Amino acid sequence: MKYILAVFALLAVHSCQDSKVMTYEEGMENCNRILEEKAKAHPNGYVYDDADCIIGYQIPAFEGTTRDGKKINREQLVGKLSIINFWFITCAPCVAEIPGLNAITEQYGTTKINYIAIGRDNSQDITEFLQEHPWKFEHITDANDIIRNHFKLRWGYPTTFLLNKKAEIIATFFGGNTDSAAVEEIQKSYCPSLIKNCNKDNPVFQASMAN
Numbered sequence: 001m002k003y004i005l006a007v008f009a010l011l012a013v014h015s016c017q018d019s020k021v022m023t024y025e026e027g028m029e030n031c032n033r034i035l036e037e038k039a040k041a042h043p044n045g046y047v048y049d050d051a052d053c054i055i056g057y058q059i060p061a062f063e064g065t066t067r068d069g070k071k072i073n074r075e076q077l078v079g080k081l082s083i084i085n086f087w088f089i090t091c092a093p094c095v096a097e098i099p100g101l102n103a104i105t106e107q108y109g110t111t112k113i114n115y116i117a118i119g120r121d122n123s124q125d126i127t128e129f130l131q132e133h134p135w136k137f138e139h140i141t142d143a144n145d146i147i148r149n150h151f152k153l154r155w156g157y158p159t160t161f162l163l164n165k166k167a168e169i170i171a172t173f174f175g176g177n178t179d180s181a182a183v184e185e186i187q188k189s190y191c192p193s194l195i196k197n198c199n200k201d202n203p204v205f206q207a208s209m210a211n
Contacts, residue, residue, distance in 0.1 A: 021058050021166065021168070022056055022057045022058065022168075023057060023058060023060075024054070024057050024058060024059055024060035024151075025060070026057060027053070027054040027056070027057030027169075028054070028152055030053055030054070030057070031049070031053035031054060031154075034050075034053045035047060035049055035053075049154065049155060050155075051155040051159060051172035051173075051174050052172055054161075054169050054172060055169050055170060055171065055172060056168065056169065056170075057168065057169055058074075058166065058167050058168045058169075059074055059077075059084070059151070059161065059163065059167050059168075059169060060074070060150045060151060061073070061074050061150070062074060062146050062150040062151070064118065064140035064143055064146050065140065065141075066138050066139055066140055066141075067123055067126065067127060067139050067141055068138075070138065072116060072138065072140060074167050077114050077116075077163065077167045078165065078166060078167050079165055080112055080113060080114050080165060081112060081113045081114070081162075081163065081164065081165060082113065082114040082115075082116065082161075082162070082163040082167065083101075083104070083113065083114070083115050083116070083137075083160060083161075083162055083163075084116045084117075084118060084160065084161045084163065085101065085116070085117045085118070085137065085158055085159075085160045086118050086119075086147060086151070086153055086157060086158060086159045086160070087117060087118075087119055087120075087157055087158045088119060088120040088121055088157060089119070089121045089125060089126065089129050091157045091158060093157070093158055093175065094157055094158040095133060097158060098133055098135050101115075101135065101136075101137065102134070102135060102136050105136040105137070106136070114138075115136065115137040115138060116137060116138050116140065117135065117137040117138065117139045117140070118140045118143045118146060118147060118151075119139060119140065119141050119143055120143060120144055120147060121141065121142075122141060122142050123141040123142060126139055126141045155172070155174040155175075156174055156175055157174075158173075158174065158175075159172070159173070159174040160172070160173040160174070
């Protein structure tokens with residue numbers, strides 16, 4: 001699985017643009033069009049459905065409730081960067097990447113970034129799961145309606161969206177490893193590619209967060 005923070009350096013550019021908001025529905029139409037073109041080009045072969053087709057489009061309107069009773073919707077995410085992760089309890093790569101996602105919250109804090117996990121399982125099951133697998137994201141549970149009917153998720157699990165301050169998707173990540181390699185990918189790949197030594201005092205990170 002590709003990971004999230006390698007693209008934070010792009011946020012300054014995205015945040016300063018006053019371009020027309022492109023809706024999630026338009027994004028899904030774009031994804032369908034790309035998939036159809038791939039199918040025509042390879043009529044007898046496997047067609048790869050890449051979530052990058054949704055980049056540049058604003059997430060759909062939705063409303064969910066966290067385990068703590070907090071309401072979360074698209075409008076509440078505007079103004080901060082956001083990481084949205086779609087998952088379920090028995091998804092091995094979903095579970096494997098939790099320590100890496102926790103490391104992100106610890107390193108970059110919550111002042112300017114929203115961390116949202118949208119889970120298919122019910123609140124009780126997720127609560128019991130989190131007792132053994134602590135995860136420092138805010139958790140929206142019982143989210144099958146949000147996943148299927150609002151986000152129309154079709155890229156498997158885990159799928160993660162990185163959003164700019166306008167709630168527009170600027171990077172997507174889906175699939176992943178089922179062992180410690182899921183965490184190693186964070187440390188070895190995108191962390192060093194964004195910020196030398198993963199140092200949040202680096203000017204690149206400061207610039208991406210300031211815009």
